[in-house]
Amino acid sequence: MAAALMTGLLAAPQAGAADSSFKLAFIDPLSGPFASVGELMLAHVQFAVADINAKGGANAGAAGKVKLDLLQFDSKLSAQESQSALQSAIDQGARVIVTGGSGSTVVAALIDAAAKHNERNPDRQVIVLNHSSIDPDLTGRRCSFWHFQLEANTAMKMKALANTIKRTPEVKSAYLLNQDYAHGRQWAKYGQELVGLARPDVKFVGSDFHPIGRVKDFAPYLSKVKAAGADTLITGNWGQDMTLLLRAAADAGMNLRYYNHSAGAFPGTVTAMSLAKLGQLTWVAEWHPGQADTPKVDALAKAFKVKSGKDFLAPRIDMTPRFVAAAIEKAKSLEPIKIARAMEDLSFDTSVGPVRMRAEDHQLLLPQVVNTIAPVDGKAVKVGYEGTNWGFRTDAAFGGNELAQGTECKMVRP
Known part of the structure; x- marks a missing residue:
């Protein structure tokens, strides 16, 4: 499974399903003073999703093989706007929320809203994957089963x-x-x-x-x-x-x-x-451009530049959809609760080497x-x-x- 993350994830769409995709929603700033930051983060996620899909998608076991479908929403750096975006994403079928570039206050609001939604709607649960907001409280006293931190914290x-x-x-x-x-x-x-x-x-x-x-x-x-x-x-x-x-x-x-x-x-x-x-x-x-002895990231950065025209700077953001695919494969399911459980203590190979998601607080050891x-x-x-x-x-x-x-x-x- 580990090697598959960087060399290709799997095969064809789910046969006979009404919807052969698994939906993720990107919620980060796409307007305002930090729009350029949000656009760069979005480009990283889009690149990884396209790469996963080009190589077949994610193997959900008996549920078949599915491709990832990425929705995108502008957080406007606002907790209220982000919560509205979360509801829209859920209504459109998203089961994983990718966020982190809106600041820890906004991300904390999203995590709380997702947890409350999941308690009320066990048939439409969502997981929050946080690629950049690094407040230790998010994996500390405010930790949530439904939140996973893919960046080293403060x-x-x-x-x-x-x-x-x-x-x-x-x-x-x-x-x-x-x-x-x-x-x-x-x-x-x-x-x-x-x-x-x-x-x-x-x-x-x-x-x-x-x-x-x-x-x-x-x-x-x-x-x-x-x-x-x-x-x-x-x-x-x-x-x-x-x-x-x-x-x-x-x-x-x-x-x-x-x-x-x-x-x-x-x-x-x-x-x-x-x-x-x-x-x-x-x-x-986790990496910087020009770092010595990083052939996997160098290859990824080159491919990203060719595809997007942008400079590659954050392996962890590219890693986020790949983490979803790895968890789907481990869970052999598309049910969010089973995927979340599979994410706990999940070890997998990445462009920056092997990493592990610590089960006790959902902090990635990066x-x-x-x-x-x-x-x-x-x-x-x-x-x-x-x-x-x-x-x-x-x-x-x-x-x-x-x-x-x-x-x-x-x-x-x-």
Whole structure:
């Protein structure tokens, strides 16, 4: 089963069925300030679904072989809009919801709504697969049987960064600047806790939160950073909130170190760094472009570029529909509850190596690579990105088991 995920999943449509497809629904931002992020995520999911279907679909055992059918909805970064989209997706027959790029507040609302729906409608249950929202509470005290986290959570990512900062004596004074919502507050919390444990000598000289997606000028925030004497920003910003922050810091002549969860995976970040020419942006993900010794991801990235015309940046998002197909094969069923049970403790091979979905809290144990956006030097950074002469330098790599944290999850199973 594991090898089938990357080399092809199965054969023909379900014979004799009224509907020979299994429906997934993508719910993420496709308009507004983070539309480019949502469109890139959608392209990853579309590519994986098309690849699975081109190779036959998913084998549901006695139910036959089915292809995946992807519906798409705009979350508009709104919990209310996302819940309306969820109901529309269910009404259209979707049984798996793919989300994560709308922020943890929106994703949490979707998870809660799905759980309530499933309790009332056992004949139309849905599973929520979260590819990018990394609030540890989603697999901790707010865990749900119907939710599966396919991205390393905040605590795992911050542990990888803290281990790297431990070996970076240049970091002496840190400022916490984050978006004012659940994820931003978690990034600040774990930043202070885990970096503080790794480097007790680091001084935390300030903390600020700003509205998500609404700040046009970060100069007032950066003036506080400068006045505090910080040399490092621990920021969970993403999308335009990251690029605008970088531009404002460059305009102010501030040469800061930034520690972030997935900045390089968002369009425009490398370009912003190349134009700024000041600062070092270090981030952590399961893979980065130009990473050495990653032939499976390299092949996937090349195929994705040819098919979509976009740069490939997130193996975990491509992995998400493949995870569904693997679970269908394991369950030998198209019933959501059986698929969800099959997902628990599911191990499978991916483009970034073998991974396992931890059963106790539904957290995927995914490897993480700490890397820094830097100029091409022909050695550590061999390839430019986004049409620039800047790319990614590998700083450290960690296995999923190395970063695994304890959990507060008290899973209630139906």
